[in-house]
Amino acid sequence: MKSTYNLPQLIDNVARLSPDREAFRYLEESISYGELFEKSNQLAFHLVSIGIKKGDRIGVFMNRCLETCIAVYGILKSGAAYVPLDTSAPVVKTISIIKDCEITCLITTTTKRRKVNQLLKEQSSLNIIIGDTIKNTIPSVSWNDIFSTRVGDFVPPPILEQDLAFILYTSGSTGKPKGIMHTHYSALSLSKIASSTYDFNSDDVFGNPAPLHFDPSTFGYFVAPLVGATTVIIPDAHLKMPASLSALIAKEKITVWYSVPLMLIQLLNSGTLGKNDFSSLRWVLFAGEVFITKHLRALMKQWPHARFSNLYGPAELILCTYYHVPEPPINDKPIPIGNVWNNTEYKILDDDNNDVLPGETGQLAIRSATMMQGYWNNKALTEQSFHRVTVADGYDHVYYKTGDLTQLNCNGDLLFLGRNDRQIKLRGYRVELDEIELTLLKYADVEEVAVLVLGKDEETQQLAAVIKPGKDASIKLTHLMEFCKVQLPYYAIPKTIEVMADLPRTSSGKISRKELGKLLEEHHL
């Protein structure tokens, strides 16, 4: 039996045995495993021919579309690592990522031309565009040119399981982006563990709403191919129009759905669940934030034939625990995040990194095959995020400290109790409140700032900023809002900015966010 130790082999394996099986689908477009093998080979050949070497980083700048899977597998086959870039992020943010990991080659589509041109106006390492021909001084090549390449007897470079596969950027509390490095090994481990946990098979149809820069996309792009299943890439438009999304899930006969809870709540509220046929759905998986129990119960009653599972894991681990919800919860208590899955162990640590007693609250630390290699170009931060248990001199067990507070309940399930810092989840996005505050402070005449989350319900939760202007300064709020749009990703832009002559303080003189929250809630809600 051939062993599988790198990601491109996932496609090769299925393409060899059943080349006609559908690998990815996007609305009316579709690509078989055989075609994906062929086309990713062509892209890899081209990349190698323009001098891309093993370990190089290549940017993927695309909306959800069929070409994403060719880009991912073509890059991986060339020996390079892909760096998915959020196309809706501000230009400065994207450029800082491009610079941080020295991307020279960007893969895109013609629909992103306006934005790509904006990126090219900035100083950076970018010098090759693939996927669109750009009227510019730098070389570019279209997808059609790639697909008419003759690869001959091209042999891709050897790829080891420990080689870098992709870097996922997330916001860092210092304002500098953090690049989470995953290897072929950590991603393949995810594929193996997830498919055995959920018994996925080649008849499954995966619904993949996550964009590439969001770690849940690893399910659609890497778990489904391991079992030879089909992944349906959900278009951007459907994700904003729940009634259309509902119709699409039914039409595509999706069997495995995996998204943040909010998307499921929007489906529930769309008033269409009774009208469409969801009989194919067998697994409803959710992660990324707490699923409010009353909504989960309502959804489980709508889809009694499907099984529901709560997954948990920061992007550094992709995923690590799961909890199969046995039946619609009877009360509104939050459901557990469950227990660690295969090839994974955990500790709950106190502030001094000692194990807490059973039943006590502490920070969750995880050791797993799916763990990241570290943060790109940031050894200090990597080491800071790890908890080392020395087994013998020179041999450590390395745990990732999640920053999430957990507790073991009497059934042996882990409960999620919030964060131990100021990172929050807003509609599934990781948001660092400190980062937003630091950004606002960059604006001239802002002397002090506090950013907080208002609203209890995850659907109505929003960011509010309160600023204290410098002495004799007058701040035009519309200008400040424009500044935010240029500096911050859209989900991190405060919905409201208030000006106060001074901010409420605690007895020690620190800004009292609690008091401020109360003040704002009284005013708005």
Added chain:
Amino acid sequence: MKKKILNYIKANLATESINELDIYENLLESGLVDSIGMIQLVLFIETEAQIKVAPEEMIINNFMTVDHILKFIASKQNSEEKQV
């Protein structure tokens, strides 16, 4: 109505600074308006056009562009007039 909607999107909902917006710009695919923005837009239209948008009417064909939105509003106002 056309101007009001375009101005509202530009001033309140656009996720990037834009100078020009026409009624044929795809609001959903381009990322110009995020999902919360779409909900705000629906509320705005309900107030301005004095119509009620049912959850099952939140479909791509009604909201893809400002042009689609204007046609949707017209058809709603038409059918409501007939009912009266």
